[in-house]
Amino acid sequence: MAPKDTALALAMVSLMIHFNWNWVGLTISDDDKGLQFLSDLRGETEVQRVCLAFVIMIPVNMELYMSRAEMYNNQIETSSTNVVIIYGDTGSTLAVCFRMWILQGIQRLWVTTSQWDIITTMRDFTLDSFHGTLAFAHHHAEISGFKNYVQTLNPSKYTDMFLAGLGWMYISGEASTSSCKTLEYDSSNVSLKWLMLQSFDMAFSDDAYDIYSAVYAMAHALHEMLLHQVENQSINLRALDSDCSQLHLFLQNVHFVNPVGDVINMNQKEKLQGEYGIYHICNFPRGVGLKVKVGEFKPYFPHGQQLHLYEDMIEWATGTRQMPSAVCSVDCHPGFRKFHQEGMAACCFDCTPCPANEISNETDVDQCMKCPEDQYANTEQNHCLRKDVTFLGFDEPLGMTLSCMALCLSAFTVMVLGVFVKYQDTPIVKANNLTLSYILLISLIFSFLCSLLFIGHPNSATCVLQQITYGILFTVAVSTVLAKTITVVLAFKVTSPGRRMKWLLVSGVPNYIIPFCTIIQIILCAIWLGVSPPSVDIDAHSEHGYIIIVCNKGSVTAFYSVLGYLGSLALGSFTVAFLARNLPDTFNEAKFLTFSMLLFCSVWVTFLPVYHSSKGKIMMAVEVFSILASSAGLLGCIFVPKCYIILIRPERNSLQKLREKSSSRTPIS
Template sequence: MLPSVCSADCGPGFRKFWQVGMTVCCFHCKPCPENEVSNQTDVDQCVKCPEEQYANAEQNQCIPKSVIFLTYEDPLGMALTSMALCFIAFTSVVLGVFVKHHDTPIVKANNRSLSYTLLISLLFCFLCPFLFIGHPNAATCILQQITFGVVFTVAVSTVLAKRVTVVLAFKVTAPGQRVRFYMTLGAPNYIIGICTLIQIILCAIWLGVSPPNIDIDAHSEHGQIIIVCDKGSVTAFYCVLGYLGSLAFGSFVVAFLARNLPDKFNEAKLLTFSMLLFCSVWVTFLPVYHSTKGKVMVAVEDFSILASSVGLLGCIFFPKCYIILLRPERNSLQKLKEKPDCGGPHLYSSTWEAEHSGIL
């Protein structure tokens, strides 16, 4: 006599499911729930895969998830690395040109030492993206944000100091003014130290409250573990970014107000455009950054760093390098002394006095 069989066996990837009123030998075979597996026949319950693994299509085996982060081998990582290296080389060339022609009027105009400070800070800005590429760890997560905040503060506050120097230089010769005293003390140079110190204090508070750390996301993408650096305290992050934005806006306002000063080498219009570009990049960055995730989110921040740095480098130094290298006849005291078409006081006398007062 043959045995009575109500239901066929449930193979791997399935589990037995009984309905009310059915006999013990009668059951349905149902696929295992999502991310659960069974590798035996006629099991009652499937086994959930560990967090670092996921179920294969047949749901009979757990497979290790792939770890995702922005690497140098990734097309995005390679593109960002190539861009950063190119801009580092270009900035180094510009710095070399300025050092070689350090005694020419166009280099000395608007404070030569501040130009060197800005170029060196831009070199560090272009190095920042390398902290975002590679496997994140506790040290790089902290260095990413702190280095970015401090280095960009130095760059933007240097731009602000350059504009203040020019504005004060026009007032040096004004009768009854005490501006000469502040110029002699090198007051514009203190702007960089004070602005940077405030940013360092904000970063220290950030590290004390809730520093950046590693964020492991094993659930957003199927079969992937996304490793990125979490910002820690979001409020502190926006305070650092907001302070940097306020400095950029202040530099933009000062440069805009000084755009019509009669100076042959007046870079106020270029600084106005560079600060406008800088602010536009970071205003655009915020919505794009929050609409992405994983390595794309990291690439967006890297690209924003490079784009804003290139804006400062190109707008401020490219026109000067063009004159130094291709139009050397314009880089002379005779051209600098020529009276501008718009009339009014000429910056040469003010810049000359400022230079001999120890400012330039």
């Protein structure tokens, strides 16, 4: 008759999940019933992710238990969990073990079945919300009239030892000897009215209810058998006491509703799932217990709706709704993720912050979630924020500073050009090849202005123009410097009246270096545009919280080919100028050209590592600064000394001064 506890494990685990308990202890009897419950419980805990802090299997043999009792006690005392499941028969060795834990004052919240009510009420405890018992009992209603029957029952009329011991079960251990004698010698007039309602459960225990249902099952089976014999006219009352095989045929098919209203079905193939009532049991001094129903579990309900707890009854019974904690590790709050160490239980973990640009917006997540490309993680790393779109604009301090520098330097270059145009008939201007000077100054003006293409909102046109323009303009400027340097060298090296050297200088062959070098650079740029031209790109990683709009170089090989060609021209110009640095100093600009190309090469050699180590807007700013610095180096080293003589020291800008300083010949560059 006793129902199988097939849903008990699920009911207990559902209770654990409700109170966020994932670290509980288990104590069972080492028998078939206990092992089956352990198997059921482990199956449910694996699904619901509840871990067992320890599993104590109490042996059935008392001597074996006593030899291990200290080990069992230490195991439960040293455990960090506050919740322990007890499952087994009250008449087993487990009951002795449980009594010992109670005597030792081990305070835990015990989760068990209703048959352990008697054991827990045999000791005196104070009400404590963190301790007591949560008992699962099969749901059944109170039997009508049973309360009145028990209270008016005279035990002397019965020989049933159960009724005789009923009173002793709930009498405090401090009862006086006179009370015992009264019960012993005056039992003929004793009733059971002294059984307090708090101590005697009128709804019956599970065992009593099973007996009650078994009696009714036997009655229904006998009734069906007698009806069958009457119909067949073969009734034999004497055979009822000796022949049970015929009764068993009717008993195994009995199906009825008992007086309580519960369905009793003896057919095991159609066995109904039983409901569980959940009771909170606490004990007051002098053996007075408080048993309050705090919930129900109905296994046939949909998942998630099977467990129903009465929160107001829990608060009334315990004084608070705060239940004890039973977790192995503290919850990982949003912004953190669980990190499982090797060898630890699944419920035991460490909390580590989410990696950069990843978030967790829930508690106890195993993996953080990466923010989309257009979003970034906030400081707490529990929410993704939308990134602001930005670029190196004219309205921000860095862009404004660079643009002002470019405009000022280009304006200054225009002023230098104006000075050369105004004083073009002076010896110092004539001596420095006026045509090449004009070409160099004009290329420098546009070089300063082309840096403005790198500032502002990028688009397809500016991305193409900014790389191609500065590549061609710098090629013109550097090739012009190379032409000026070769002209100076040729002018000083013509020491004999050889016609070939004079022809090279007079015919202006060095001036053809500019278009020749420029055409090669144009071809490289055309190949760049044909293979993989620069385009608008989005940089979502360089700056936290920003999406930077930049220009993608397209073909990296083509970009470094253009830059490498420009560097080779600069290196060639520097080499030629360096070799001519010791020529006579009268209007000789070989030293100025050497310093200008030294500065130019230094800027671009420094540019490459800084450029590669920068990201986003800083990368663009480094490129702009390199363009301005290298152009300013050419302007300052080549033209500022000449402007100083023209404007500040005009007495040195005369043919007479030139003749005084000339020793043997006057170079024409």
